[in-house]
Amino acid sequence: MGTLEIKLSKSFEKDKSKTTVALEDVELTVKDGDFLCIIGPSGCGKTTLLRLVAGLDEPTSGNIALDGKRIMGPDSRKGMVFQEYSLFPWRTVIRNVSFGLEMQGKEKEESNEIARRYLKLVGLEQFETSYPHELSGGMRQRVAIARALANNPEILLMDEPFGSLDAQTRNALQIELLDIWKKEHLTILFVTHSVDEAVFLADKIAVMSRRPGKIKEVVEVELERPRDRTSPEANRIRTNILKKLEKERKGD
Amino acid sequence: MIKRTINFFKNRNIEIASLIGLIVIWQLVADYVVQRTLFLPSFTEVISALVRIIETGVLFTDIQTSLLHFGIGIGSALIVGIPIGVIMGWFTLGNRIFDPIVEILRPIPPLAWIPFALIWLGLTHTAAGFVVFVGAVFPIVINTYTGFKSTSRIYVEAAKVLGCVRDRDLISKVAFPSSMPSITAGIRIGMGVGWMCLVAAELFGVSRFGLGYKIWFHYSLHQMDFVLTYMLILGIIGLLIDKGFRFVVDTYLLKWRKGVVV
Structure with a gap:
């Protein structure tokens, strides 16, 4: 299960006199099993929205419900993969993946077993005793995905997880992520600034306006999977979304 | 081999x-x-002095005594310094409580504490240990604090979304290991300062043994060959302690940083 209902506003107080409205009346529903990408001009509050869902920030008004239960703070129901490398450098790969399980109080044997399963899922089972600094960027993000999934979250939040990778690694990881999504029946909320990435990955693309961020439109991507990045239909959707974004950038 | x-x-x-x-x-x-031996004992005179104190076994008692003082000082500096650094680094309120105290006490030279060490603790090993403690504790506090302060936000947030939300867990599972390089550097500095305080701490006759005590004892007899011998031993043992600590840190505590260029 993993149905997410968002209805909120968020503003930040810089000092007493000045508040910035980051998100205004954002309404969005992510259905169980959906792969939803959020796209928008930079500074529109995409990351803020994801952090609110993760429970790392609190909305100023409104609320977020995951399977009908209100999100009150970070917990293991939401898994998150960050744009920056977030693996704990002092832990080996397997101990990174088993971190969440350890926190749940699972036995070492059991958590290692689960961790190994997810490492295998991302194809890194032979690196379990390596330290993060020994891995390449793409491998680190794979481990980060395994670590988020090992907790068996109801929704996986991804904040431009492939943003700092080179183009080829990025493509490879997108394909792997889709495989995992299908295999594990995940619900994924994915923030990106790349239209290509969104069109390749998502069932639905939520286009956000510039600050204060709102959901402008949710575009359904009805392309067959596996998708062809260069097909005319994909191009058509890309052009359509790029136009909307361009309009946002200029401000209509 | x-x-x-x-x-x-x-x-x-x-x-x-x-x-x-x-x-x-x-x-x-x-x-x-x-x-003139009084002004500068030669290398061979130092060697024969060294042979003398090894033969009589007195050197080993001296080393033991000094290590006892050092151990008391460093041990208590760790027990006191690390928790204070953690509290200051993690809790804003803790920082506001401890910071003024630390900042006022820190500039006082450790040796200025000797009179009180003797009044409070008498001519005991603990008094010498106390002076070493004062020398060692501040670098440990400051470095633990700095390490905690510079804990990357991304690690803390990553831990939180993995279900690690209690302060206790975040401190022990995230902030502490991530601060380890800074904390161990603080301990190294603290041990260096503590070792330097040792000579002065033993000066006042808390024991009839000890490397520092012997320097003053032989000075009063104008046996400068022995003075120089003990000086060199102080240097060599200080070096060995530092090397040993670095070895332990690199092999066990900071294994994860091997190969990382900092």
Whole structure:
């Protein structure tokens, strides 16, 4: 299960006199099993929205419900993969993946077993005793995905997880992520600034306006999977979304 | 083993030549220029003094005593310093409570505490340990604090979304290991300062043994060859403690940083 209902506003107080409205009346529903990408001009509050869902920030008004239960703070129901490398450098790969399980109080044997399963899922089972600094960027993000999934979250939040990778690694990881999504029946909320990435990955693309961020439109991507990045239909959707974004950038 | 030893000498030939050169010059200057043991005991006189204190076994009692003082001081500096650094680094309120106290006490030279050490604790090993403690505790507090302060937000948030939300868990599972490089650097500095305070701490006769005490004891007898011998031993043991600590840290505590260029 993993149905997410968002209805909120968020503003930040810089000092007493000045508040910035980051998100205004954002309404969005992510259905169980959906792969939803959020796209928008930079500074529109995409990351803020994801952090609110993760429970790392609190909305100023409104609320977020995951399977009908209100999100009150970070917990293991939401898994998150960050744009920056977030693996704990002092832990080996397997101990990174088993971190969440350890926190749940699972036995070492059991958590290692689960961790190994997810490492295998991302194809890194032979690196379990390596330290993060020994891995390449793409491998680190794979481990980060395994670590988020090992907790068996109801929704996986991804904040431009492939943003700092080179183009080829990025493509490879997108394909792997889709495989995992299908295999594990995940619900994924994915923030990106790349239209290509969104069109390749998502069932639905939520286009956000510039600050204060709102959901402008949710575009359904009805392309067959596996998708062809260069097909005319994909191009058509890309052009359509790029136009909307361009309009946002200029401000209509 | 033999091969490794040979290799060691091969790779360190210049360092070894430098030390031998120093010893030769020292011996020549002492024998032919200064010509007075009181002003500069020669290398051979130091060696024979060393043989004397090894033969009588007194050196080992001295080392033991000094290590006891040092151990008391460093041990209590760790027990007190790390928790204070953690509280200051993690809790804003903790920082506001401890910061003024630490900042006022820190500039007081550790040796200025000797009178109170003697009044409070008498002529005991603990009094000497206390002076070492004062020297060692501040670098440990400051570095633990700095390490905690510079804990990357991304690690804390990553831990939180993995279900690690209690302060206790975040401190022990995230902030502490991520601060380890800074904390161990603080301990190293603290041990260095503590070792320097040792001589002064033993000056006042808390015990009839101890490397620092013996320096003053032999000085009062004008046996400068023994004074110099104990000085060199202080230097060498200080070096060994530092090397040993670095080895332990690199092999066990900071294994994860091997190969990381900082």
